[in-house]
Amino acid sequence: MTAVATAKAGRFWVARAAYGLGLGVIVAVLEFVHYAPLVGERGGIGLPELALLLPDWCGEFVLLSLVVGYAEARELPREPSALKLALAVVLGAFAGALVWYAVLDAVLRDLLGLGLFIDRVGQPVTWAGRIFYHAWMMIFFGGLAVAVQASLRGHARMLAELRAAELRRAGAQQRLAELSLGSLQARVDPEYVFRTLSRLERLYEDDPSGADRLLDELVSFLRRALADIQASGAVPAQPT
Amino acid sequence: MDDSLGRGASAMAPQWISWPSLWRGGLLALAVVFVLSTQLLFQFSLFESWPLADILAGWLEYFVEQLLVGGCIFALIAGTGFVPTRSRVRRHALLLLAIVLGALAGELLLMLRLQPSLDASAVAILGSRIARWLVVAGLAYLYFVFRRQAAEAVAKVHESELQRVELDRQMTEARLQSLRSQIEPHFLFNTLANVQQLYRTDPGRGRRMLASFVAYLRTALPRMRHDETTLAHEVDLARTYLDVLQVRMGERLKVRFDIPRELAGLAFPPLALSTLTENAIKHGLNPLPEGGEIDIQAHREGRQLKVGVTDTGAGLRASGGPGAGIANLRARLAALYGGEASLTLEANAPRGIRATITVPIRAARSGQA
Numbered sequence: 001m002t003a004v005a006t007a008k009a010g011r012f013w014v015a016r017a018a019y020g021l022g023l024g025v026i027v028a029v030l031e032f033v034h035y036a037p038l039v040g041e042r043g044g045i046g047l048p049e050l051a052l053l054l055p056d057w058c059g060e061f062v063l064l065s066l067v068v069g070y071a072e073a074r075e076l077p078r079e080p081s082a083l084k085l086a087l088a089v090v091l092g093a094f095a096g097a098l099v100w101y102a103v104l105d106a107v108l109r110d111l112l113g114l115g116l117f118i119d120r121v122g123q124p125v126t127w128a129g130r131i132f133y134h135a136w137m138m139i140f141f142g143g144l145a146v147a148v149q150a151s152l153r154g155h156a157r158m159l160a161e162l163r164a165a166e167l168r169r170a171g172a173q174q175r176l177a178e179l180s181l182g183s184l185q186a187r188v189d190p191e192y193v194f195r196t197l198s199r200l201e202r203l204y205e206d207d208p209s210g211a212d213r214l215l216d217e218l219v220s221f222l223r224r225a226l227a228d229i230q231a232s233g234a235v236p237a238q239p240t
Numbered sequence: 241m242d243d244s245l246g247r248g249a250s251a252m253a254p255q256w257i258s259w260p261s262l263w264r265g266g267l268l269a270l271a272v273v274f275v276l277s278t279q280l281l282f283q284f285s286l287f288e289s290w291p292l293a294d295i296l297a298g299w300l301e302y303f304v305e306q307l308l309v310g311g312c313i314f315a316l317i318a319g320t321g322f323v324p325t326r327s328r329v330r331r332h333a334l335l336l337l338a339i340v341l342g343a344l345a346g347e348l349l350l351m352l353r354l355q356p357s358l359d360a361s362a363v364a365i366l367g368s369r370i371a372r373w374l375v376v377a378g379l380a381y382l383y384f385v386f387r388r389q390a391a392e393a394v395a396k397v398h399e400s401e402l403q404r405v406e407l408d409r410q411m412t413e414a415r416l417q418s419l420r421s422q423i424e425p426h427f428l429f430n431t432l433a434n435v436q437q438l439y440r441t442d443p444g445r446g447r448r449m450l451a452s453f454v455a456y457l458r459t460a461l462p463r464m465r466h467d468e469t470t471l472a473h474e475v476d477l478a479r480t481y482l483d484v485l486q487v488r489m490g491e492r493l494k495v496r497f498d499i500p501r502e503l504a505g506l507a508f509p510p511l512a513l514s515t516l517t518e519n520a521i522k523h524g525l526n527p528l529p530e531g532g533e534i535d536i537q538a539h540r541e542g543r544q545l546k547v548g549v550t551d552t553g554a555g556l557r558a559s560g561g562p563g564a565g566i567a568n569l570r571a572r573l574a575a576l577y578g579g580e581a582s583l584t585l586e587a588n589a590p591r592g593i594r595a596t597i598t599v600p601i602r603a604a605r606s607g608q609a
Contacts, residue, residue, distance in 0.1 A: 030372050037364030129284035136282035140275060144379040151386035158393035165400040172407035193428060194457045201450055204439070215436050222429040 013069060020065025023145050024058030027137060031057065035121055045120065052108070052117040060100045060134060064142045067092030079153065089146055093138035097131045193218075262318055265384055272380045273310035277303035309346030313377050316342040335381065336374075343373035412575065434488055449487040456480035471538060471547065472504035474513040478536060481514055485521055492531025493521075499538045506545050507602040509576055515569045516549040516595045524553020524592055532592065545601050552592040556585065566595075573597070 032050050071080050071088035080088075108114045118125050125133075196218060203211035280286070280302045286295055316338035325331055347369045351362060358366075431453050438446030456477065475497065482495050517534065525532045532552035539546055566583070573581040581599045588594040 026375060030368070030375060033364075033368040033371050037361045037368065126284065132282045132284045136279050140279070141375070141379075143275075144272075144376065144383070148379050148383045148386070151383050151390065155386040155390040155393070158390040158397065162393045162397050162400070165397045165404070169400045169404040169407065172404045172411065176407050176411045194454070197450065197454050197457065201447075201454055204443075204447060204450070208439075208443075212436075212439065215432065215439070219429070219432050219436055222432060 009073075012073065013066070016065045016069035017062050019145070019149070020062035021058050023065070023141060024061035025054065027061065027141055028053040028057040031117075049117055049120050052114065052120065055108075056100075056104065056117055057137075059103065060096045060138060061142065063096035063100060064089070064092040064138050067095065068142075068146055079150065082150075085146055085150060086143070089139055089143045093135045093142060094131070096138060097134040101127060101131060101134075261388060264388075265318065266314060268380060268384055269310050269314040270307075272376065273306045274303065276310075276376065277306050305350055308349065309343060309373065310377075312346035312349075313339055313342030313373060317377070317381065339374055339377045339381075340370055343370040343377070347373075431484060438487075445487050449484055452480060452483040452487060456484055469508060469510045470504065471499065471506050471508040471545070474508050474510070475499050475504070475536065475538075477511070478513045478517045481517060482521075482534065489525070489531060492528075493525060494531075494533040496533065496535045498536070500540075503538050503540060503545065505603065508545070508547070508599065509573060509581070509597075512569055512573070512597055513547060513549070515565050516597070519565055519595070520549050520551035520553060520593065524551035524555070527554045540601065541598075543601050544598050546596055546598050548594055548596040550588050550592065550594040552588065552590075555591050556587055556593055569597075573599075 028050070032045070032053055035049075036045060068085065068088045071084055074080070075084070104116055108116055109119075118130065196214070200211055200214055200218075203214060277299065280299050281295070286298075290298075317335065320331075320334045320338050323334060325334070344366070347366055351358070351366065355362070431449070435446055435450050435453065438449055440446075479495075479497065482493070486493050486495070513536070517536070520534050525534070535548075535550040537548050537550075566585070570583050573583060577599060581597070584596045584598070586594050586596075
């Protein structure tokens with residue numbers, strides 16, 4: 001892998017992680033405002049609980065985002081199908097919820113003794129209940145976010161394609177305009193020549209000097225026209 | 241600005257709201273609300289304490305409740321489509337307002353059904369639900385807008401490609417046209433310069449040359465713009481052209497035609513024979529002081545018509561290879577017949593060139609001159 005490709009891949013994964021992080025923050029805040037009124041009577045929750053909620057959801061959404069990112073990276077430069085994306089969301093949600101619960105259980109509960117947000121709120125929840133609840137939240141919000149992102153990419157791709165198509169069309173139009181300009185110059189109107197020559201034929205019978213003048217004019221007109229044509233390159237010069 | 245999306249929209253409605261997009265938006269809202277309602281089924285503890293029938297009944301009720309709120313939000317979002325504004329900021333502010341008001345109305349209805357008066361904690365719960373709807377409806381709306389704009393772009397790409405194909409077709413036509421009209425200006429000029437000179441030195445020959453030339457134009461003109469003509473007319477054209485030149489070259493030019501009568505009515509590309517004849521004169525006989533002979537013959541070989549122009553002129557080497565006229569003719573044959581037609585140049589014994597055009601046998605279309 002070249003350095004440029006590595007840097008590009010690095011940016012791809014960092015962007016995915018940041019996307020998951022942002023979504024995690026949004027869901028954590030939603031969760032916080034959801035619980036705040038419910039636990040109001042039990043002494044309430046504040047900033048320490050919000051601080052506990054943030055790593056809770058952010059870690060899970062980052063994991064989900066990385067799984068979806070893997071599904072996307074596999075198909076690059078094409079788009080993964082909607083079915084594959086949905087599969088990645090569901091798998092990523094359950095795997096993320098499981099893995100992250102194990103991590104939080106080990107770090108926050110056992111190592112630091114802080115406990116999880118749900119322990120503070122005082123609602124007894126089994127681990128399976130937590131996994132399913134979190135998985136659903138990730139499937140719903142993560143799925144929506146992935147759909148928005150995919151539609152945004154499709155939108156950008158179509159706009160780029162539209163620009164390219166417009167450029168191609170404009171190019172064709174310009175070439176056509178140039179060509180018709182060239183052939184306009186190249187065309188010495190045969191009808192006009194024919195009428196003039198017929199007149200010339202008759203004129204030579206009646207008024208030879210007038211015919212001579214007309215022929216002079218015609219020849220010098222053609223000389224100028226031919227010079228124009230050759231200058232414009234519309235007609236390849238031919239030996240005479 | 242969005243444009244050309246007015247299908248089915250009434251005159252009162254702004255351009256960007258239309259029945260198809262309302263229909264699709266409604267379906268999307270329904271799908272989002274349905275998935276949202278499944279949250280109930282993921283509440284693991286429910287299955288431990290309630291029978292399945294009760295859970296399913298509760299799910300249905302929950303779905304209808306969410307549908308009510310989602311419907312309120314959807315109606316208000318669709319309603320913003322009727323507010324005319326060109327500013328993006330105002331459009332987004334309107335959207336935000338529609339989601340908040342829709343969620344407020346829907347959730348308020350649900351809440352007041354259970355308890356007629358609101359306390360502080362009910363207001364806080366209301367607030368948290370509205371916040372959630374804001375995220376859900378906002379994301380769904382973004383998805384919808386991007387999808388719709390992408391679909392519009394697809395339609396525009398399609399239209400643009402159609403126009404490009406049409407332009408390309410016109411270009412091929414124009415190129416053919418210009419190839420056809422490229423042939424004569426030099427010939428015209430040279431002939432007229434000759435006529436002019438002759439009238440001053442030998443009026444009789446000058447008059448004959450002018451008459452031949454007018455006859456040539458009369459034969460050539462009606463066919464300038466057609467893709468196909470008959471062999472007979474092409475031979476006539478070559479004959480009148482050679483008549484013009486015979487006035488100029490006199491004894492230096494001998495002409496022989498050998499065209500079987502039964503081949504005369506077959507289709508033949510316009511001005512092809514003239515190009516070969518012009519070439520035979522220009523590069524073959526003209527450079528030689530003693531002149532030479534041009535022999536034009538046609539014969540049939542299976543399903544092909546072969547028309548040859550043989551000259552006893554300076555030959556391939558002296559002319560320095562085929563010129564622009566030959567290249568143009570080849571391009572024209574390719575444009576008219578694809579790979580079915582060909583043009584070959586070979587040395588003639590004892591000297592000169594034999595040029596042969598091969599085209600598929602085809603009767604000339606009726607109605608053609």
